Amino acid sequence: MTTQVTRKLMRLVFVETVVESLSTNSKLALVTADISSPFFNEARARYPERVVNVGIREQAMIGIAGGLSLAGYRPVVHTYAPFLVERPFEQIKISLGHQDVGAVLVGIGSSYDDIPRGRTHQAPGDVALLDTVPGWTVHVPGHEDEVEPLLRKAIAGDGRVYLRLSDKVHSEAIPLSDGFTVLRQGGAGVVVAVGPVLAAVLAATSTMDVTVLYASTVRPFDHAGLRSAVVASAPNVVMVEPYLRGTSAHEVAEALGDVPHRLRSLGVRRDQEVRAYGSAADHDRLHGLDAASLAESITGFLEDGEASR
Structure with a gap:
């Protein structure tokens, strides 16, 4: 008899982890730009001052995250990778990097996960672009079980972290390490x-x-x-x-x-x-x-x- 193993998408692991963390960490804030926003409707109703959806205003999203960080909050920022890293890159450079404040950026779509949406939703250059500014930790999980511990570690810290989620996964989780x-x-x-x-x-x-x-x-x-x-x-x-x-x-x-x-x-x-x-x-x-x-x-x-x- 074959046992069917049910696996969650990385994106859903991210959502569940953030929702749970919002209930236990009063300094955690979430900023979205429409993408995945419906997943957080209940959390937004419960914590309206800490769960913000800015609509398709990605530059504002990063600017708001910088302001939240300056105010003592730990912002988690989420949308598709090209709208998270490429479109608001100047704000990443200034509102986070130049101001030397932290945030956790969580992207989906990877390099080309969502092919039917075309080039606008692809971001193969995201990590290379972040390499042009100092101080970023970049996580690229290959299995959904890696997402929660990496995200919780990022939330607990105060630095600038990019968590690059993908629909593509390998079959077994590898014990996490800071290196190889x-x-x-x-x-x-x-x-x-x-x-x-x-x-x-x-x-x-x-x-x-x-x-x-x-x-x-x-x-x-x-x-x-x-x-x-x-x-x-x-x-x-x-x-x-x-x-x-x-x-x-x-x-x-x-x-x-x-x-x-x-x-x-x-x-x-x-x-x-x-x-x-x-x-x-x-x-x-x-x-x-x-x-x-x-x-x-x-x-x-x-x-x-x-x-x-």
């Missing part, structure tokens, strides 16, 4: 899987002699963890990220600054804008993030390294 978790060990190189790409990476590397590292927290970047893995394996690094290809290349360079190494960055392509719709799986294949494409890319990279010796 070693899932496999091998001698030919190191493959890093960030959040939702883990299942494809594990499938792609199942017969390869490589170390596989997993991360659900990518900023701060675990320089020591990567360095340790490379020293124990081989100086071949493949960085697989569910957003713009090469987003963490500068972090790898810093971690291995005095270690001769080779890097292949895999992620959402930078060379052209994808204008087709299709499905998220179609886009994975186009960007080379499905298991078959990853296997081909990683194998070729490792073989090139052997040939150059």
